[in-house]
Amino acid sequence: MKTIETRRLPDLAQALSAAGYCVVAPIEEGGVVRFREWAPGLAIAPGAVPANSSKDFLFPRSEVVARFALEPGGFSPAPVERSAVKTVVLCARPCDAAALTALDAVFNWDYRDGAYNARRQAMTVVSLACSKADEHCFCTSVGGAPDGVAGADAILRPADGGQLLVLDELTEKGRALAQAAAGTLSEGPAALDAPAVLPRRFDSEAVGRWLAANFESPFWKEAALACLGCGACAYACPVCHCFDLQDETDHAECRRLRNWDSCGFGLFTLHASGHNPRPDQSARWRQRVMHKFSIYPQKFKTLACTGCGRCSRLCQAGMAIAATCERIEALGR
Amino acid sequence: MNDDLYKPFLMRIETARDEAPDVRTFRLKFAEETERAEFFQRYRVGMFGLYGVPGEGESTFCVASPPTRDGYIECTFRKVGRVTQALQELEAGQAITFRGPYGNHFPIEDWKGRDLLFIAGGIALPPMRSVIWNILDRRAEFGKVTVLYGARTAADLVYKDELADWAARPDVTLVTTVDPGGQTPDWKGKVGFVPAVLKELAPSAQNCVAVLCGPPIMIKLTLPVLAGLGFSAKDIYTTLENRMKCGVGKCGRCNVGSVYVCKDGPVFTLEDISRLPAGDM
Numbered sequence: 001m002k003t004i005e006t007r008r009l010p011d012l013a014q015a016l017s018a019a020g021y022c023v024v025a026p027i028e029e030g031g032v033v034r035f036r037e038w039a040p041g042l043a044i045a046p047g048a049v050p051a052n053s054s055k056d057f058l059f060p061r062s063e064v065v066a067r068f069a070l071e072p073g074g075f076s077p078a079p080v081e082r083s084a085v086k087t088v089v090l091c092a093r094p095c096d097a098a099a100l101t102a103l104d105a106v107f108n109w110d111y112r113d114g115a116y117n118a119r120r121q122a123m124t125v126v127s128l129a130c131s132k133a134d135e136h137c138f139c140t141s142v143g144g145a146p147d148g149v150a151g152a153d154a155i156l157r158p159a160d161g162g163q164l165l166v167l168d169e170l171t172e173k174g175r176a177l178a179q180a181a182a183g184t185l186s187e188g189p190a191a192l193d194a195p196a197v198l199p200r201r202f203d204s205e206a207v208g209r210w211l212a213a214n215f216e217s218p219f220w221k222e223a224a225l226a227c228l229g230c231g232a233c234a235y236a237c238p239v240c241h242c243f244d245l246q247d248e249t250d251h252a253e254c255r256r257l258r259n260w261d262s263c264g265f266g267l268f269t270l271h272a273s274g275h276n277p278r279p280d281q282s283a284r285w286r287q288r289v290m291h292k293f294s295i296y297p298q299k300f301k302t303l304a305c306t307g308c309g310r311c312s313r314l315c316q317a318g319m320a321i322a323a324t325c326e327r328i329e330a331l332g333r
Numbered sequence: 334m335n336d337d338l339y340k341p342f343l344m345r346i347e348t349a350r351d352e353a354p355d356v357r358t359f360r361l362k363f364a365e366e367t368e369r370a371e372f373f374q375r376y377r378v379g380m381f382g383l384y385g386v387p388g389e390g391e392s393t394f395c396v397a398s399p400p401t402r403d404g405y406i407e408c409t410f411r412k413v414g415r416v417t418q419a420l421q422e423l424e425a426g427q428a429i430t431f432r433g434p435y436g437n438h439f440p441i442e443d444w445k446g447r448d449l450l451f452i453a454g455g456i457a458l459p460p461m462r463s464v465i466w467n468i469l470d471r472r473a474e475f476g477k478v479t480v481l482y483g484a485r486t487a488a489d490l491v492y493k494d495e496l497a498d499w500a501a502r503p504d505v506t507l508v509t510t511v512d513p514g515g516q517t518p519d520w521k522g523k524v525g526f527v528p529a530v531l532k533e534l535a536p537s538a539q540n541c542v543a544v545l546c547g548p549p550i551m552i553k554l555t556l557p558v559l560a561g562l563g564f565s566a567k568d569i570y571t572t573l574e575n576r577m578k579c580g581v582g583k584c585g586r587c588n589v590g591s592v593y594v595c596k597d598g599p600v601f602t603l604e605d606i607s608r609l610p611a612g613d614m
Contacts, residue, residue: 112336256385256387272392272417272576291585299591
């Protein structure tokens with residue numbers, strides 16, 4: 001088995017950095033663990049579910065998609081540089097890795113999104129199996145597992161009571177990474193720790209069946225009452241990908257930006273005429289649940305939720321999509 | 334295919350003309366021949382584009398000219414929001430950004446040999462005008478062509494010169510109407526709401542396809558009249574509109590239930606629409 005001591009994760013990051021990878025890892029700052037770019041001297045916090053998801057490095061929250069030089073009475077197009085840096089996400093959660101395959105579906109639905117795909121191709125995902133889960137985790141209800149390998153190029157499995165990590169390469173990219181980091185890896189035996197035990201909370205197929213038949217239901221009004229429409233759930237979600245295009249200008253230049261957006265916002269679907277097909281929070285919460293558990297599976301044969309629990313960890317109003325799904329499953333019985 | 338999905342073409346305004354209060358038409362020329370050729374390879378009537386002004390953003394509306402006229406495209410739009418306001422201030426010679434064509438199209442190849450009834454209200458004639466010109470440019474392939482067009486007032490009718498051309502053609506039946514009070518002293522058309530005028534006109538549903546575009550209230554009140562005339566839901570076509578940003582099925586806002594207006598639409602039959610959740614429209 002290829003192993004590395006857990007405390008030596010920064011050495012692994014250093015070796016990968018030396019091999020030309022931009023290393024992204026869970027790093028604590030101000031008491032919050034977030035995925036961010038690693039730099040020498042930074043500790044890696046493998047235990048926590050980072051507040052943000054690894055989608056940030058594929059689908060940045062703001063990105064220039066077109067650029068124009070502004071001139072009196074007009075404009076002329078200016079070039080946009082496409083950057084796709086060779087990146088490794090180290091210690092991604094299995095729910096983060098699984099989310100990438102869901103994102104691939106929408107960004108390649110007939111029209112291939114070049115900027116997304118360039119970053120995706122340049123990205124290697126090394127997930128870290130979970131040996132514990134909290135009350136917000138529900139990957140086992142949405143087809144995942146604490147030691148799931150979907151979307152991962154390699155997986156680190158905790159062993160010897162968390163002292164050691166065992167590296168399994170899963171793809172060509174994973175093998176290339178292991179080769180690049182060979183100097184920090186040892187060969188030897190290890191006793192794998194048991195993955196977290198996470199009982200399934202709901203049956204996502206049953207939820208999907210109820211949703212397909214219950215667009216109109218009094219349930220939606222009541223289910224969304226607490227929602228403040230802040231959009232935090234969408235921003236933290238590893239699969240949410242809705243975006244806005246906005247122009248930003250200074251005197252000389254216009255940058256057309258793709259910015260994250262959220263179906264929870266009132267302006268999201270507002271027509272210029274004033275009509276809004278989703279005029280209240282219940283219509284917006286319904287869209288969020290429908291998109292993840294009914295529309296996405298119908299279109300792409302995959303859920304748009306991987307059970308990471310970030311949305312409910314963050315929600316200041318106590319909304320939890322897993323609890324909503326449990327209630328929906330009960331309604332369908 | 335270009336995978337820079339949000340990078341627009343540059344289009345030059347060849348002519349700009351006012352159609353009605355706050356309604357303007359541009360004839361747009363492609364800056365590059367390759368872009369023109371690629372556009373017309375894909376373009377079919379009913380598809381839409383995103384028209385933009387750097388600094389203001391992009392706005393979605395139909396292409397109002399047919400693929401049978403492939404040296405340019407035309408668009409007709411009303412000043413409603415920030416982008417259409419900025420577009421309206423532009424004149425011939427200036428440039429805009431454009432992306433498209435996107436979406437599905439009217440299946441006019443399936444309509445060969447059939448009669449066609451076009452019913453439009455106000456600013457909804459432009460999406461239909463591309464179909465009408467497409468049909469008239471290939472006139473022999475289709476049956477009778479009837480156009481019923483209504484607006485609030487005579488001034489609100491768009492394409493006034495073209496309406497005169499269609500009225501003069503022996504192979505087109507054109508009926509124009511304005512809402513009561515909207516007529517001018519020299520108004521020669523009908524006075525009345527579209528559903529009532531349609532009832533009076535009573536076109537045969539036999540081997541006929543109806544295309545219906547207009548404000549929601551007009552559509553709502555016209556559909557029962559069409560049903561009464563014997564039109565079936567699969568022979569009534571309309572277009573849906575929703576706020577869009579990407580136009581290519583990614584940005585996540587134009588869906589009605591599981592149907593994406595940008596990719597599955599904007600053209601739908603009444604039968605298609607009856608399966609959509611009304612609460613999402």
